[in-house]
Amino acid sequence: MPSPLETAPDPQGLRRVVIEPVSRVEGHGKVTLLLDEHNRVQQARLHIVEFRGFERFIQGRPYWEVPTLVQRLCGICPVSHLLAASKACDAFVIGHARITPTAEKLRRLLHFAQVLQSNALHFFYLAAPDLLFGFDDAVAHRNVIGVLQDQRELGLQGVRIRKYGQEVIRLLTGKRVHGTGSVPGGFNKPLSTQDRALMLADIGPITDWCASAMALARDLFLKGQPEQGAFANFPSMFMSLVRPDGAGDLYDGALRVSDAQGVHVVDQFNVQGYQQLLVEEVKPWTYMKFPHLRALGPEHGWYRVGPLARVNNASYFDTPRAEAAREEFKAWNHGRPVTASLAQHWARLIDMLHCAESIAHLLQDPDIIGTDLMAKGTPLREGIGVIEAPRGTLMHHYRIGDDDLISYANLIVSTTHNNTAMNEAVRSVAAQYFDGRALSEGLLNHIEVAIRAYDPCLSCATHAVGKMPLRVELLDAQGQAVDLLLKHDDGRLERPALDAALSPSNWP
């Protein structure tokens, strides 16, 4: 499909709007908008500065340390990294053999708990304020405290869903944070009947709360039509894992890539060959790479991952309430993939409901309390593990030397897969809402809402990131600042005198 990104024939002649950093996403981000001589947005660049050092961080470590070590990459989804690394490092213990049924089910249980709690955190605490109150609601109210003020029970349900997921993770890994459980070759701790009983006691109401939240997200999206449907709506391909029969699967499967019409461009592609399918383009203005389908090139081969991709791609879900929700979702767009960015939130909660139902199902499976946890096989020196993390497809790829130390590491995290799509979302929104004259709070709000729909995982940064105000600069074709807008951490806007404000010492 044609992409307006990177297509400006003479980017040096364009004006630039710089927005940095982006609020209510983790870490640091900056947005640059390039305008043409008619003040129309031609290009968007979302700069994310924290995606460096992952591979260097891992290289030289013993492979058996890696699943635990990589959890420290992310404070929100450590279990996703644990599981992707475990799957990759299985090859170093059992080669091509499969882990035991009990080990796989325990890993799935762990993964469902992780996606459940992460999706709950995103919806109740980051997305709900925008959806409940509207993008133009006062910033002082359009936040989680506003949600708690207006809908306390909704906020409490979010906390309880999150807490439940965290407790399941603690019971399975032995620790609240940075536990193990999943290890190369299997799982290192069986689930006791007592702990299973604890998990079972709450899963009924948890599933009901997830269903209610999904209905709320759906209703808010539908009520927001046609604006929400048109917001950051652009055609793209979608990539996710599916089973051999096309069912959506968060833990394992093969890659399916569908286009905006729902045609499967790629299907049942073995993840072990991901480097034949994908290529990661490097650009000089960002540390983030731009993955795309090798066969289609950067202009036409980019895609989206995450809940929207999963719901669009799956032929079905194997749990009844999530499947009914998926059918409803697909019916809204007459069976075609939904391309609206804000439908991510609806899809994310279908995901969450699927997780709750899957936890309930797994806890009833006799294998889940089995004790055959470690498999055997002929070790290999290279391993690739792919899962569907909360924000989308997550790939870990390692090689080890004869000393069992990691000699090669390549990680493609969900936010990297979504890189081009997020840029396109920002460009789309900016093109729609920039009035061609001056920066406005409304424009900033809309850009942030678009980015939050993808929930870019910058949380791999330390939590000690400090203030995250917005700094917006409007630069003319000669690079001179002609407008400046500051958004402070309390939502207060300031348009300071340019000369003084442009001094870095006066930056917020």
Next chain:
Amino acid sequence: MSLLTPPLVKAPVLVLAVGNPSRGDDAVGPLLAECLQAWLRQQPAEVQARIEVITDQQLVVEHVLDIQGRERVLLMDAAAQGEQLVLMRELQTTRPQGAGSSLNAPYPLPSPDEHTAAATSSDTGPAPTSAQLPAVLAEAASGPASGPASESAYAAPISSHAATPSQLLSWHGSLLGQTPPPTSLLTITGRGFELGAGLSDQARRGLREAWPHLLAWLQAQPSACQA
């Protein structure tokens, strides 16, 4: 019993340490927690039963359930910038009056120089020697140096998956309808937070200087450390 049922008996004192052990000076909170746990193992069972130590990578909303029902809470974390290397502050746990009294107002953090209960490293006299420290802390304090500086941790807006201490207390009030327990914040100002970096010299010194503050906080409350 269920995962969502609060435990019938909670330790009255909670020490909640946050930080990423793989991000340079961000590790100081978890390291202090390790140190405290080593110290607790040498205390009588009655003392151990009264203090719970929790470590997490960052503050998040469900920590309100950990705080709920405690007599006292201490949060321990790295600060990315600050005048004092080590700073102990009492946090405001009642909603401020006046213009900022709406539910939208996170409880403000006192500035170091305006809060009478604040204690800094300069109040503590000479820092203890490594010999006075539990082994885990002495080892951490002699580790490698680290990378460049970052920014402040405690003025972040409601704009992240993670919470600031003041937001957490505010959420406690909003969600549970209860005044949070008296809560203090112990910070060590770090210099570098890069992935894979070790502790900076400054953070190592901060760990040594923070330890007596931590013990003093625990011992200031008879119920915490005395059977």
